[in-house]
Amino acid sequence: MSSITVRNLPEEETHRALRVRAAMAGRSTEAEVRAILESVARPGGRIKLGSLLAEIGQQAGGFDLEIERDKSPPQPSSKMITNP
Secondary structure, three states, X not given: OOOOOOOOOOHHHHHHHHHHHHHHHOOOHHHHHHHHHHHHHXXXXXXXXXXHHHHHHHHOOOXXXXXXXXXXXOOOOOOOOOOO
């Protein structure tokens, strides 16, 4: 996991506002900052490329891409790797 340092933050008022916001949400200040960054960097309503392409395909005449995935557990390779 990555970490960041935010410099030159207006310490008094911003930190106080973050503490109040975190308390209202029932989490720590650090958890609140993570939640804020997550919501801004990866908004829930964003368009996902795969969904968009599937919708365009349906509008262009439609085709059904039913892909059946192999649900069996993966098997180890038949080649054995040894250290020299």
